Amino acid sequence: MALLTVRNLHARVAGKDILKGIDLEVRPGEVHAIMGPNGSGKSTLASVLAGRDGYEVTQGEVLFDGKPLLGLSPEERATSGVFLAFQYPVEIPGVGNLHFLRTALNAQRRVRGLEELDAMDFLQLAKEKSKLVQLDAAFMNRSVNEGFSGGEKKRNEIFQMAVLEPRLAILDETDSGLDIDALRTVAGGVNALRSPERGMVLITHYQRLLDYIVPDKVHVMAAGRIIRSGGRELALELEEKGYSWLGLQDGKTAAPKGGEARR
Amino acid sequence: MSTDTLQELTRRPYEAGFVTEVESDTFPPGLSEDVIRQLSEKKGEPAFMLEWRLKAFRHWLTMKEPNWQAVKYNAIDYQAIRYYSAPKQKPKKGSLDEVDPEILRTYEKLGIPLHEQKLMQNVAVDAVFDSVSVATTFKDKLRKAGVIFCSFSEAVREHPELVKKYLGSVVPYSDNFFAVLNSAVFSDGSFVYVPKGVRCPMELSTYFRINAAETGQFERTLIVADEGATVSYLEGCTAPQRDTNQLHAAVVELVALDGANIKYSTVQNWYPGDAEGRGGIYNFVTKRGIAHRGSKISWTQVETGSAITWKYPSVILKGDDSVGEFYSVALTNNLQQADTGTKMVHIGKNTRSTIVSKGISAGRGQNTYRGLVKVLKSAENARNYTQCDSLLLGDKCGAHTVPYIEVKNASAQVEHEASTSKIGEDQLFYCRQRGISQEDAVSMIVNGFCRQVFKELPMEFAVEAQKLLGVSLEGSVG
Ligand SMILES: Nc1ncnc2c1ncn2[C@@H]1O[C@H](COP(=O)(O)OP(=O)(O)OP(=O)(O)O)[C@@H](O)[C@H]1O
Numbered sequence: 001m002a003l004l005t006v007r008n009l010h011a012r013v014a015g016k017d018i019l020k021g022i023d024l025e026v027r028p029g030e031v032h033a034i035m036g037p038n039g040s041g042k043s044t045l046a047s048v049l050a051g052r053d054g055y056e057v058t059q060g061e062v063l064f065d066g067k068p069l070l071g072l073s074p075e076e077r078a079t080s081g082v083f084l085a086f087q088y089p090v091e092i093p094g095v096g097n098l099h100f101l102r103t104a105l106n107a108q109r110r111v112r113g114l115e116e117l118d119a120m121d122f123l124q125l126a127k128e129k130s131k132l133v134q135l136d137a138a139f140m141n142r143s144v145n146e147g148f149s150g151g152e153k154k155r156n157e158i159f160q161m162a163v164l165e166p167r168l169a170i171l172d173e174t175d176s177g178l179d180i181d182a183l184r185t186v187a188g189g190v191n192a193l194r195s196p197e198r199g200m201v202l203i204t205h206y207q208r209l210l211d212y213i214v215p216d217k218v219h220v221m222a223a224g225r226i227i228r229s230g231g232r233e234l235a236l237e238l239e240e241k242g243y244s245w246l247g248l249q250d251g252k253t254a255a256p257k258g259g260e261a262r263r
Numbered sequence: 264m265s266t267d268t269l270q271e272l273t274r275r276p277y278e279a280g281f282v283t284e285v286e287s288d289t290f291p292p293g294l295s296e297d298v299i300r301q302l303s304e305k306k307g308e309p310a311f312m313l314e315w316r317l318k319a320f321r322h323w324l325t326m327k328e329p330n331w332q333a334v335k336y337n338a339i340d341y342q343a344i345r346y347y348s349a350p351k352q353k354p355k356k357g358s359l360d361e362v363d364p365e366i367l368r369t370y371e372k373l374g375i376p377l378h379e380q381k382l383m384q385n386v387a388v389d390a391v392f393d394s395v396s397v398a399t400t401f402k403d404k405l406r407k408a409g410v411i412f413c414s415f416s417e418a419v420r421e422h423p424e425l426v427k428k429y430l431g432s433v434v435p436y437s438d439n440f441f442a443v444l445n446s447a448v449f450s451d452g453s454f455v456y457v458p459k460g461v462r463c464p465m466e467l468s469t470y471f472r473i474n475a476a477e478t479g480q481f482e483r484t485l486i487v488a489d490e491g492a493t494v495s496y497l498e499g500c501t502a503p504q505r506d507t508n509q510l511h512a513a514v515v516e517l518v519a520l521d522g523a524n525i526k527y528s529t530v531q532n533w534y535p536g537d538a539e540g541r542g543g544i545y546n547f548v549t550k551r552g553i554a555h556r557g558s559k560i561s562w563t564q565v566e567t568g569s570a571i572t573w574k575y576p577s578v579i580l581k582g583d584d585s586v587g588e589f590y591s592v593a594l595t596n597n598l599q600q601a602d603t604g605t606k607m608v609h610i611g612k613n614t615r616s617t618i619v620s621k622g623i624s625a626g627r628g629q630n631t632y633r634g635l636v637k638v639l640k641s642a643e644n645a646r647n648y649t650q651c652d653s654l655l656l657g658d659k660c661g662a663h664t665v666p667y668i669e670v671k672n673a674s675a676q677v678e679h680e681a682s683t684s685k686i687g688e689d690q691l692f693y694c695r696q697r698g699i700s701q702e703d704a705v706s707m708i709v710n711g712f713c714r715q716v717f718k719e720l721p722m723e724f725a726v727e728a729q730k731l732l733g734v735s736l737e738g739s740v741g
C-alpha cells in the first residue's frame with residue numbers, strides 16, 4: 001500500500017489558486033524528488049500536506065497510510081508520522097533546542113501510548129543522533145535556530161528528523177544555501193535515515209543533491225501541476241537543458257504547453 | 264491562526280479564587296482619624312507609630328488621586344473600604360497550632376503549606392492573611408543567624424528602634440497618593456533585618472492573601488540589609504474571585520547599606536477580574552530601594568494577576584559603585600491593564616543599572632512599560648542598559664513603551680532597545696509540525712520570551728512562575 005497518496009489536489013491561499021491538480025504516490029522506502037521553478041507551488045504542497053493554516057483545499061484528497069490526512073491538525077499529522085523540514089526554519093528565542101525537541105518527541109510518544117523519555121535518556125538519544133549531521137553539542141542548548149547560520153538551521157532540521165523518526169519526511173530545499181561539505185553531511189544524514197518503511201519527498205532546485213541522495217522518482221512541477229515525472233535521468237536532463245526544454249520560459253511560472261495544461 | 268483561536272487559548276481559569284470561611288474581626292467601612300487611632304491601638308503600637316500615621320493621614324487629605332498613568336478605572340470610594348480585617352485568633356501566636364486550621368488549609372490549597380516539615384527546604388515563609396500576618400516559619404533557624412524576619416506589627420513592638428530608624432527613609436510618608444494612604448492605614452506586612460556581613464541562610468518569602476470582601480489590603484514591607492549583608496526575598500499574592508474591585512496599596516522599602524545585596528522577587532497573581540472585566544484587584548504599589556556604596560538591589564517581578572497593576576519598583580543609586588536591576592514580566596489578558604516599569608536614579612559615581620522588561624498582551628489587555636532613567640550631575644560614569652520587549656497575542660490587545668531618560672552628566676552611557684512582536688503564526692506552526700499542541704506551543708513560546716527574566720528568579724520560584732504563566736494562558740483548544 002502507498003504511504004502517501006495525493007489525488008487531484010487543488011488548493012488556494014489568500015484567494016489565489018496555487019495547486020491545480022496534483023497527483024502523487026509515495027510508497028514506503030521510496031525517495032521522490034520534486035523540482036520546478038520558483039513560485040510553482042512546491043512549498044505550498046508541503047504546507048498543505050503538513051496542515052498549515054490559511055491553505056484551503058478546494059478539490060482532491062490526500063491519504064496517509066490509507067487514511068484521510070486533510071482533516072487532521074498539524075500536530076496530529078506530525079504524530080502520525082509526517083515530518084516537514086522547513087525551507088525557512090523558524091527561530092524561537094528563549095526556548096532551548098533540546099528542550100523543544102524533547103517536548104516534541106514526548107508529545108508524540110504520549111499520543112502513541114509510549115513512555116516519555118526523561119532528560120537523561122533523551123540526552124543520550126540526542127547525542128547519538130546529532131553525530132549523523134555533525135551538529136556540535138554547543139547547538140543543543142542554544143535557543144531553537146536563534147543565531148544559527150543558514151547551514152546550521154538546515155542541519156538542525158535533519159537532526160530533528162533523526163530524533164523524531166517520521167514515516168514520511170518532506171524536505172523543502174534542505175540543500176539550498178549549503179556549502180559543499182555541509183551538503184555532503186546533510187545528504188549523509190538523510191541517506192542514513194532511508195529505510196524500507198520510510199518515504200521521503202525532496203524538494204530541490206539542484207540536481208547536485210540527487211548525486212548524493214539518489215531518488216527513485218523525479219517530478220517536475222510548474223504552475224501548480226506536476227508536468228513531468230520520470231526516473232533520476234529526468235533531473236539530469238533538466239539540468240542540461242533547463243526548464244525551457246519543458247516549455248517553460250526562463251524558469252518562470254508560465255503555463256506548460258501541450259495537452260497537460262487543463263484550463 | 265485566527266484571533267478567535269488565540270482568544271480561546273488565552274481564556275484563563277483563576278485557580279486561587281476561592282473564599283475561606285473564617286471568623287474575623289473587621290472594622291466597619293470608613294476612614295477617619297478615629298479609625299486610624301483604633302487601628303493603632305488594636306495593634307498595640309507605640310506612640311511614634313500613631314503619630315507617623317496621623318501625619319500621613321493629614322497630608323493625604325490634602326492630596327489628589329493621580330491620573331497620569333495609562334490605566335482606566337472607576338473612582339474609588341475610600342469611605343466604602345474597610346481598613347482592617349483580621350481572622351479572630353489568640354493575640355500572641357506561639358506556634359502554628361494556634362493558627363486557625365481553616366487558614367492553614369487555605370495556604371495549603373494555594374500550595375504554600377505552613378507546617379515546617381512540609382515546607383520547601385530553605386525557604387522561610389511569612390503568611391499575611393487580609394490585614395495581619397498569621398504565621399512566620401523557620402524563625403529559630405533565622406534567629407541563630409541573627410536575621411530578624413517577622414511581621415511588621417511584631418517589628419514595631421519588638422524592634423521599635425530599627426523601625427523608627429528606617430521606616431519612611433526610602434518612601435517618605437508624604438511620597439505619593441497611594442503610598443501616603445498606606446502610611447496612614449497599613450495593617451501589616453513583613454520586616455527583615457540582616458546584620459552586618461551576614462548572608463541570610465535561606466530564602467525569605469511572604470505570601471499575601473486577600474480574603475475578606477470590601478477590605479483594602481495595605482501592607483508595608485521593610486527590608487534592611489546592613490553592611491555587607493545578603494538577602495533574597497520573595498512575595499506571592501492571590502485573592503478570591505469577586506465581582507467588585509478591591510484595592511491593594513502596598514509600600515515596600517529596601518535599604519542596602521554599603522556592600523549589601525538585596526534581591527527582591529515578586530510573583531503577583533491577584534484575582535484579575537473575569538473575561539468582561541468585572542472585579543479584580545487594583546494593585547497600586549510603591550516599591551523603592553536605596554543602594555549605598557558598592558551595594559546592589561535587584562527587583563524581579565512576574566505580574567500575571569490584578570485588574571490593574573500600577574507600580575514602578577525603583578532604585579536610588581546613591582552610593583558610588585552601586586548597582587540597580589529590574590527584571591519584569593507583565594502579562595495582561597482579557598481586560599487587564601498594566602502600567603509598570605521602574606525608575607533608576609543615578610546619584611553616585613560608577614553606578615550601573617539594568618532594565619529588562621517583557622510585556623505580554625493577550626485578549627484585550629493593555630500593557631504599558633513606563634520607565635525613568637535619571638542620571639544626576641554627580642553620577643560620573645553612570646551606565647544604564649534598558650531592554651523592553653513586547654509580545655502580542657492577537658490583535659485586540661496593546662503594548663506601549665514610554666521611556667523617560669534624563670541625563671545631567673555627559674560621561675553617562677544610556678542604552679535603550681525596544682521591540683514589539685506578534686506571537687508568530689510561523690513559530691506556532693513550527694512547533695505544531697513537530698507534534699506539540701497549540702496550547703503547549705503558545706506557553707512554550709511565551710516562556711521562551713520571558714526566559715531572561717525567569718532566570719533571575721530563585722530556582723524554587725522560577726518553576727512556579729513558569730507554571731503560572733502556563734495557567735494564565737490556558738484555555739480549551741477548539
Ligand atoms: N500566504 C500566501 N499568500 C499569498 N500568496 C502565496 C502565499 N503562499 C504562497 N503564495 C504564492 O503561491 C505561489 C507558490 O509559492 P510556493 O512558495 O509554493 O512556491 P515554491 O515552488 O516553493 O517556490 P520556491 O522555489 O521559490 O521556494 C507563489 O506565487 C507565492 O507567491
Ligand SMILES: [Mg+2]
Binds near residue numbers: 042043087
Ligand atoms: Mg519553496
